[in-house]
Amino acid sequence: MGDCDGISWGIKPSAPKGELDQIFFKILLMKVCLICGNNKKHIVVLTDAGISSESGIKTFRDSDGLWMGHNVQDVATPRGFAKDPALVLNFYNERRRDVAAAKPNAAHIGLVALEKDFDVTIITQNIDDLHERGGSTNVLHLHGEIFKM
Numbered sequence: 001m002g003d004c005d006g007i008s009w010g011i012k013p014s015a016p017k018g019e020l021d022q023i024f025f026k027i028l029l030m031k032v033c034l035i036c037g038n039n040k041k042h043i044v045v046l047t048d049a050g051i052s053s054e055s056g057i058k059t060f061r062d063s064d065g066l067w068m069g070h071n072v073q074d075v076a077t078p079r080g081f082a083k084d085p086a087l088v089l090n091f092y093n094e095r096r097r098d099v100a101a102a103k104p105n106a107a108h109i110g111l112v113a114l115e116k117d118f119d120v121t122i123i124t125q126n127i128d129d130l131h132e133r134g135g136s137t138n139v140l141h142l143h144g145e146i147f148k149m
Helices: 018-034 049-053 078-083 085-101 104-113 130-133
Strands: 003-005 007-009 042-046 117-123 140-142
Touching: 078 085, 104 117, 104 130
Parallel strands: 042 117, 117 140
Antiparallel strands: 003 007
């Protein structure tokens, strides 16, 4: 648990895993503390692939996940792009189609409902825009966004 001028948040002990992710996460939490300027209590929510999988978005690491049909080196590195740009573009275009077709689920909508009574900051490891399409107004993406470059 952490505290910033009376603002508390819960952090899942298992996430984020990498050292750089942990540093980036701490910086994001500091930014959250700086932008909180009204009398509402502030809630910080960390989401991962589980919330989007309920909307039909495949995860990367599940047993039937996206990496199972592709070598990560072939579709997620500059070398892979140089070797076969069509493969990389097709891989990410398929991800974009999947995300565009997905709809926010009850969890996304439930987080939006919290904004009536709380300042809510969502820090997500997901590259989709389901939080935003669900109506969340303060979302930080750790790993970027599939529709933005």
